[in-house]
Amino acid sequence: MLRMRRITDQAFIVLAEMLREPRTVTTARALSEATGIPPATTAKLLKVLQRNQLLTSTRGAEGGYTIACNPSETSILTVIEAFEGPLGLTECSLPGLIGCDTHDTCQLGPRWPAISGAVREALRSVTLLDLVYGSTPAIRPSHVHRSTAHG
Amino acid sequence: MLRMRRITDQAFIVLAEMLREPRTVTTARALSEATGIPPATTAKLLKVLQRNQLLTSTRGAEGGYTIACNPSETSILTVIEAFEGPLGLTECSLPGLIGCDTHDTCQLGPRWPAISGAVREALRSVTLLDLVYGSTPAIRPSHVHRSTAHG
DNA sequence: TTCATTAGGACCAAATGAGTCCTATATAGG
DNA sequence: CCTATATAGGACTCATTTGGTCCTAATGAA
Numbered sequence: 322m323l324r325m326r327r328i329t330d331q332a333f334i335v336l337a338e339m340l341r342e343p344r345t346v347t348t349a350r351a352l353s354e355a356t357g358i359p360p361a362t363t364a365k366l367l368k369v370l371q372r373n374q375l376l377t378s379t380r381g382a383e384g385g386y387t388i389a390c391n392p393s394e395t396s397i398l399t400v401i402e403a404f405e406g407p408l409g410l411t412e413c414s415l416p417g418l419i420g421c422d423t424h425d426t427c428q429l430g431p432r433w434p435a436i437s438g439a440v441r442e443a444l445r446s447v448t449l450l451d452l453v454y455g456s457t458p459a460i461r462p463s464h465v466h467r468s469t470a471h472g
Numbered sequence: 473m474l475r476m477r478r479i480t481d482q483a484f485i486v487l488a489e490m491l492r493e494p495r496t497v498t499t500a501r502a503l504s505e506a507t508g509i510p511p512a513t514t515a516k517l518l519k520v521l522q523r524n525q526l527l528t529s530t531r532g533a534e535g536g537y538t539i540a541c542n543p544s545e546t547s548i549l550t551v552i553e554a555f556e557g558p559l560g561l562t563e564c565s566l567p568g569l570i571g572c573d574t575h576d577t578c579q580l581g582p583r584w585p586a587i588s589g590a591v592r593e594a595l596r597s598v599t600l601l602d603l604v605y606g607s608t609p610a611i612r613p614s615h616v617h618r619s620t621a622h623g
Numbered sequence: 624t625t626c627a628t629t630a631g632g633a634c635c636a637a638a639t640g641a642g643t644c645c646t647a648t649a650t651a652g653g
Numbered sequence: 654c655c656t657a658t659a660t661a662g663g664a665c666t667c668a669t670t671t672g673g674t675c676c677t678a679a680t681g682a683a
Contacts, residue, residue: 324475381681532650
């Protein structure tokens with residue numbers, strides 16, 4: 322399903338903080354203090370990022386976390402899917418899922434994957450670097466409407 | 473926040489069912505039976521659609537619901553926002569919201585709205601008609617990758 | 624050995640969500 | 654005017670999810 326929980330949001334905040342000094346080893350505690358996110362939550366979220374190869378970790382004294390990915394090549398979709406699982410708009414559109422409860426009666430099977438694909442693409446087109454230092458517009462103007470809705 | 477609950481999914485199923493015979497008045501009960509969605513849930517969801525001007529309702533005997541929008545001009549974003557509220561990727565990016573808890577420390581304020589905009593645009597580009605009878609590709613090929621992820 | 628630090632769970636309380644149900648209101652038809 | 658049929662709008666319940674905490678094991682530097 323299409324969702325983004327608070328912890329994913331917090332992961333971006335932590336990543337943004339880490340990207341201020343890439344290559345540096347930072348402890349969970351330090352990141353918690355820098356961002357204001359509760360220590361235990363910060364620790365939990367860092368483990369997820371580590372398990373998904375976005376960070377490397379070193380245990381023990383002088384240990385901590387380091388950015389393990391190239392921020393200009395890592396899309397925010399990667400981060401989102403690390404926390405939320407594969408992004409689909411509905412249960413039906415999840416890859417590998419054959420059918421949901423109402424699958425036999427429902428009419429809208431075939432289109433969802435295309436729509437999910439479009440959303441996925443929008444998220445894939447934004448890198449971590451864009452997110453933090455939004456210099457290059459990774460999103461082409463034609464996709465972004467600055468007009469009415471979120472003015 | 474970015475999310476889509478089951479009830480929104482079910483709303484699309486109900487809408488798809490109604491679109492088979494636009495202009496017809498259908499009762500909640502009939503729609504429930506046709507789709508397999510529990511009657512009370514169907515009723516609830518129809519009320520939301522009605523309140524958002526996507527359907528018109530007639531009370532009393534011979535009453536029911538009718539499609540009130542042009543399916544080829546109504547985007548699925550309209551339906552999603554009817555149920556989920558304004559679509560934003562994070563709390564920060566919600567229009568009108570000044571700041572979240574971590575706002576002062578967090579680095580990624582300015583970019584979120586653009587990203588949300590891109591997702592919103594992807595959803596806005598698909599109409600109800602596309603969804604049900606997916607004839608015209610409302611999503612331009614460049615946005616839809618058919619390749620790896622949801623094969 | 625000791626202390627700092629991550630790994631990986633189990634655990635809990637609060638919030639959220641799906642689904643139900645009840646009462647009020649409106650309408651067609653006899 | 655009465656009755657049966659529908660929607661309107663909530664309140665309510667139960668299960669699940671989620672944010673957050675905590676505990677124990679493993680690891681590494683000094």
